[in-house]
Amino acid sequence: MTLDVSELARNIAGPVLKPGDKGxxxxxxxxxxxxxxxxxxxxxxxxxxxxxxAVRFAVDNSLPVAVQGTGHAFSTLRGGLLVNTSRMNAIEVHPRKRTVRFEAGVRWAQVVEATAPHGLAPLSGSAPNVGAMAYTLAGGMSLMGRKYGYAADHVRQIDVVTADGRYRHVTVDNDPDLFWALRGGRDNFGIATAAEVDLVEVDQLYGGGLFFDGSIAGDVVPAWRRWTDDLPDEMTSSLGVVPFPDIPPIPEPLRGKHVVHIRIAFLGDAATGEKLVAPLLTAGSRLMEGLREMPYTEAGTIYNDPTDPMPYHGTNAMLSDLDDKAIQTLLENAGPGAQHKFILELRHMGGAYGREPEVPNAVNHRDAAYALGALSRIGPVDLPTAVSAHADLANAMAPWSIGCGLNFTYGDASPDDVRAVYNDQDYRRLTELKSRYDPENLFRLNYNIPPAR
Incomplete structure (x- = not known):
């Protein structure tokens, strides 16, 4: 396809590049x-x-549009127009309103640093290098999620460019339908350029991790599951089953081992946190542990998620329960003894996650008790093998699955995968709103919600 981008380049302050161009x-x-x-x-x-x-150029040249901030959950893109928002990095903190306004390219680490001097924190996730916009509009499971719910529940306003090239300032008052759809439907309805979200009065928490040898996963996972039965909303936790590589950056006690990692984030003092965590210490001896009171600016150390670009594929499921049979099925198919070496994660849901927000949005499956994620790094295994293994795992866990979550959808998702993110009523409403705001499905190079026909 031969495109003349000279006029577009004159109208754009940033770079406009085609295949083969430098950069x-x-x-x-x-x-x-x-x-x-x-x-x-x-x-x-x-x-x-x-x-x-960029959007107007795409319309004039019949090009579908994709948007990328950090590119964490990106799938295959061939053709079309890609808008890279990573240069859009403005942040405005409003301490009296307890809100922050950030542009589309901002990462959570930047928001955390900007809000901390005011004794405030955003509902950021486990990885500080993730883009705040895509995370929030996909739902947003934060380190304080059981106390405050999804990050999308706390959005006050969104600036967005829709498929007609219009710049819209969207709130629940001036466009309730689009406001509802953007919070959970993400980039299907336009390119969000900025958002204002609530902050919470948190400057520190009690948290960290407990690390167990994978050989006792059959004891640790059920122990964690039982422990989650009766917890205050101030306690948000997850459990990872991780095959660590044998390389120097990994702490020596974990190097080259399959490890069960329990992650803790408690909104309370250390003494209360220690009492709440104490039952987990009976699950088995630890390879390593580190629980402490920490400033929220160090909350990213709880997970220590990777920051370097890498190839990966994953699957996820929102689970209605995690009974003994479910745990057995999960460990048989994806535990330390399984043929495929998954990186597994179970997140404890409930609490505020399960409550409807004051202003409704398109985030679904609030009745989930746990969220399951499975990831494979491509390299040790090839992509087709990973895709097949993830499909097998999803099928095995189907009896407990009530759908999927958009935050942890990775790779080339099928229409059925996207459909599983929503219930029937909300999906129907999303497709109808898509017909209103993007009838030609301009924004389709994503986890696509098609217009109603």
Missing amino acids: YEQETAGMQTAFPREPDVVVGATGPNDVRA
């Missing part, structure tokens, strides 16, 4: 490297005007 590969790159990104043109947007010009 094209860097502009299209992201955290996820398993899937190719080969757009016909990429626009490095510096602000809303650049985004509007």
Whole structure:
């Protein structure tokens, strides 16, 4: 396809690049490297005007549009126009209102650093290098989620460029339908350029991790499951089953071992946190442990998620329960003794996650008791093997699955995968709103919600 981008380039403050241009590969790159990104043109947007010009160019040239901030959950992209928002990094903290306004390219680490001096914190996730916008509009499971619910529940306003090239300031009062759809439907309804969200009065928490040898996973996972039965909403936790590589950056006690990692984030003092965590210490001897009172600026150390780009594929499921049979099935198919070496995660849901927000949104499956995620790094295994293994795991856990979560959807998701993110009523409403705001499905290079026909 031959595209003349000269006029577009004159109207854009950032770079406009085509395949073969210097800087094209860097502009299209992201955290996820398993899937190719080969757009016909990429626009490095510096602000809303650049985004509007890019969308109008795409419409005039019949190009579908994709958007990328950090590229954590990106799937295959061939053709079309890619808008890179990573240069849009403005942050405005409003301490009296307890809100923060951030642009589309901002990462959570930047928000945490900007809000901490005011004794406030955002509902950020486990990985500080994740983009705040895509995370929030996909739902957003934070380190304080059982206390405060999804990050999407705390959005006050969104600035977005829709498929008609209009720049809209969207709130529950001036456009309740679009406001509802964006919070849970993500980039299906336009390119969000900025959002204002609530902050919470948190400056520290009690947290960290307990590390057990994978050989006793059959004891530790049920013990954690029982422990989660009766916890205050101030306690948010998860459990990972992780095959650590045998490389120097990994702490020596964990190096080269399959490890069960319990992650703790408690909104309370250390003495109360220690009492709550004490039953977990009877699950078995620890390879390593580290629980402490910490400033929220160090909350990223609880998970220590990778920060370097890498190739990976994953699957996820929202679980109605995690009974003994479910745990047995999970460990048989994906535990330390299984043929495929998954990185597994179970997140404890409930609490505020299970309550409807004051202003409804399109985030679904609030009745889930646990969220399951499974990830494979591509390299040790090839992509087709990983995809097949994840499908087998999803089938094995189907009796307990009530759907999927958008935050942990990775790779080339099928229409059925996207459909599983929503219940029937909300999915129908999303497709109807798609017909209103994007009838030609311009924003389809994503986890796509098609317009109602």
